[in-house]
Amino acid sequence: MAKTNPGRFFEDYTLGEVIRHAVPRTIKMGERALYHALYPARHALHSSDQFAQDCGLPFSPLDDLVTFHTVFGKTVPDVSLNAVANLGYAEGRWLTPLWPGDTITSESEVIGLKQNSNGKTGVVWVRTRGLNQHDETVIDYVRWVMVRKGDLDAPAPDTVVPDLKPALGVEDLTIPKGLDFTGYDTTLAGEPHRMADYEIGEQIDHVDGVTIEEAEHMMATRLWQNTAKVHFDATFREDGKRLIYGGHIISMARALSFNGLANAQMIVGLNGGAHANPCFAGDTVRAWSEVLDKAETSAPGVGAIRLRLVATRGGAPFTLKGGDGKYLPHVLLDLDYWALMPV
């Protein structure tokens, strides 16, 4: 019997099945230090215990994307080892901050299946939940991927396409317990702009760029125990290039967005996202944002801002799609998320 994991094929998924993913992980301050070394991350709430305490939290939580990457990485051996494409995200909610010392496990429920007309692949929708050691959900999100069939003769399952929200409403967001921005210090945070200073439709060029290195994206990807071959093995693709984990671009772009959105402190919702084009070492990543929506929340002084975050490798800022409706070749990422900032 072969001992290594061949990954699941399309016919191996059953609607309603819950897959418990392997390798629980205790996350502490070492991961935070690495996050600061790998990305130009400066949001004060994720940098300083004192700042977090002044915002009503017991101490500084890990960056919200650490939660996402840790939970996502665990799903790779069960969900995306034989995936052809990562098609989308929806209904992502951060429900509890990730505190240093927490141990994270994750599990995914199969919520949709649709065999493609070519009979060779199918689309699998999973709702993935990350849990901490208190069995609290730290994050849940829907992701769908195109997966190869292993046995082309396996019967097609009944088609079930889940009904997903195009975007979360502010009422769907969970505000971390105790969060209070009434005493928020914009000088320490790095910029004076509060939510009231942003207008819906406003676009921000984040100006800075980072040239990507193999060693950095591999360290980042390994840190979340994501083991997809294509990120690490230069002999895997015919062109000898290692494809960069899409989450590396998400974190890079989000960190770059500090310059112009320093006060968008915490990510609490993921409405959708597309990895528009692949990224390779040597590319210089830049980012721009667009304000999609704004709303008040029930927490004191805390507003919610909905942002489009676009990562590029060259090209003019604020360009996204061509006349054909397709992403331009220099666009790497188009992410739609909710963040919390002082009103």
Next chain:
Amino acid sequence: MAKTNPGRFFEDYTLGEVIRHAVPRTIKMGERALYHALYPARHALHSSDQFAQDCGLPFSPLDDLVTFHTVFGKTVPDVSLNAVANLGYAEGRWLTPLWPGDTITSESEVIGLKQNSNGKTGVVWVRTRGLNQHDETVIDYVRWVMVRKGDLDAPAPDTVVPDLKPALGVEDLTIPKGLDFTGYDTTLAGEPHRMADYEIGEQIDHVDGVTIEEAEHMMATRLWQNTAKVHFDATFREDGKRLIYGGHIISMARALSFNGLANAQMIVGLNGGAHANPCFAGDTVRAWSEVLDKAETSAPGVGAIRLRLVATRGGAPFTLKGGDGKYLPHVLLDLDYWALMPV
């Protein structure tokens, strides 16, 4: 008086001498995070406090190879600065897990000396011990190296070749206090295979590959305060290449072996090892294993499995030596170790 360390030459070693190595080191969770960033390490016992507690330990210990590298690194200035070759390992035993917060020192006793017939070099055998802050031995192992003579006229010492076991028996192994695999969760650990599922002689291709980067092997090697010039200085060798620390390959291969040996959780014995060929940045490292032996232990549910771990850079899996009995050029490492896994 020259202030820098010239290293020891063959004639500087005396049988029975104990060398206390410099620079004690406190290891915490930062080193663990880096270990996870530098290697695709996923063994659950070294990843999760909860998993470790479910196995009877107080919390998750550092990877067993962190113990080895930390202790080994300290010996470099005293043992291998003028070494021509690292010839072998034997009788390596992990006696106490390395817990976050422990401070490690190390010392080596010279247990063998043999001048080579060329009169220019000699072989030095040392038994190295790593100690924690409670003066408990965390690891001990024998290593022998070929060292240059500094003064060719220095008299040859009496030849003493230590009597070393070709392999430890299961009775030589120390099981961490409290370890209990009766409630072991194979789903969380990542694979269903228990010791009973492996047969002696079975070979496992670990499938995955990692292309090596200069920045990564240098960070890993520095992390253990190993300062051998050849790993860091591109002007040191005539070919301008930095030789990769053999321990980097050990850790890489061991981490890759998760895919097929996810339940071989802890390393407790090192029977022998050869760094068969040098490795350089750009090489893509793969690994395969062979089951050499299996045994029960006195700890509940805990078996011991003896494994050959081979690292390669290309070449077919399961190839090792040529007709001449020499390692094939694509073989990097041939390691023989004992690990603990659920029976």
Next chain:
Amino acid sequence: MAKTNPGRFFEDYTLGEVIRHAVPRTIKMGERALYHALYPARHALHSSDQFAQDCGLPFSPLDDLVTFHTVFGKTVPDVSLNAVANLGYAEGRWLTPLWPGDTITSESEVIGLKQNSNGKTGVVWVRTRGLNQHDETVIDYVRWVMVRKGDLDAPAPDTVVPDLKPALGVEDLTIPKGLDFTGYDTTLAGEPHRMADYEIGEQIDHVDGVTIEEAEHMMATRLWQNTAKVHFDATFREDGKRLIYGGHIISMARALSFNGLANAQMIVGLNGGAHANPCFAGDTVRAWSEVLDKAETSAPGVGAIRLRLVATRGGAPFTLKGGDGKYLPHVLLDLDYWALMPV
């Protein structure tokens, strides 16, 4: 209104103004592990809690240069974003060790202004202070930079050039509370040489070299939240090279100086420093030191040694300036500092 930080121009500084820098940072053991991975740092006091306790400290503080880099990094957006040149340092004093868990903020007072005769640039002197969460000063130092004018028509300020000491005296240095070297263990520290073994004027070639990688210098620079574009964006300079943060060279040279100055445990004073030439990935950095002064201190067994630390990329050791008084092209750094060592 543009949301991103354009940086300050020369006319934006006012004498006596205090600038509070953004993004407080909690530093723990993760940053220490990364420091050990990025630099060949081996000073025992910064490596081992036990060693530090044997020297009278509660536990091992972060490397003194971590304090410097963390505080310096915060000043970049306010002081050096539009700087043309980093001209010098003076009167740097480490006043309190940086303990794991401390949260650091920083602020700078403008203490000097001088418009250049070309009318296009000016020199700004700032005294920067780093503070911990108890409002204790951990470090203060003076730095001066040449900054572009944004509006060439802005009136020149009154010229004020601060009166700075060419070097601190031993009486200006602060010895960490409790520090006691009377039971100092030179074997554990790695070298036998005490302060009495060094002579004023003595020069030490630190022998080892490290070839610099893009991934490493970028991780180091990001770790201190230093975001100057020129270090990260390969498209920023016309030659496509990323300029290495000068502080990376300081830390590399200081770590290399262990080999010959292992007992110069703590940095307590910075008398001056020049980044003589730029450094790029691929350069192999070496270091040499010269003993400039020695003095006893009031702490038991603790001496102060004043050292010149020179970093180079090739060239003969102990060469520094040409006949024209200018730094030779292979010289990267010329630093003048005080360290504490056993008498």
